[in-house]
Amino acid sequence: EAGVVQSPRYKIIEKKQPVAFWCNPISGHNTLYWYLQNLGQGPELLIRYENEEAVDDSQLPKDRFSAERLKGVDSTLKIQPAELGDSAVYLCASTPSRVGELFFGEGSRLTVL
């Protein structure tokens, strides 16, 4: 069974440029998460989807961040424009239920210069 797939694994951009990350969850997993992980810290939730619906986006900086999950499968996280402080690892995770084990992708490491 394929795991959670994220791309790109690494991205280097200049500040004020846009960037997008893509996530393909495990087949059949209705709940999808995007987390932000800064160096030396635990992951912090950005947004949680149940199928197509964003059920918790309270910590998503909506002035520059956006996300979508069309058809309740793949998801895209976008930053526009990127700032120096956005340098971090962006993790995607999925689960078949709202409470239980999360399956994580390997993350997308963003460096903003």
Add this chain to the structure above:
Amino acid sequence: AQSVTQLDSHVSVSEGTPVLLRCNYSSSYSPSLFWYVQHPNKGLQLLLKYTSAATLVKGINGFEAEFKKSETSFHLTKPSAHMSDAAEYFCVVSFNAGGTSYGKLTFGQGTILTVHP
């Protein structure tokens, strides 16, 4: 509100000696608790989980954790460390109540485990 505190940012042990990674939580409702491990440049992997069944939970790779409600703790242990255990470990708490916070996971800051030969 729920929170989780990992009491040690770094733990260093010798190979073959016991491992103890400490975690305390705060939750207004009956929590689910998890330990995840993250090896360098890899995704997080579930080690074990507590979801209101047996208080002593066994996980993969010889790890186990005990849920102690009176102490609001969920410490992770292993009798004998192996070099391959060197990684970062995260304690995680999840709400089990209703509302929009249902299923929201809160991660601790992580504990880096170093294993010396």
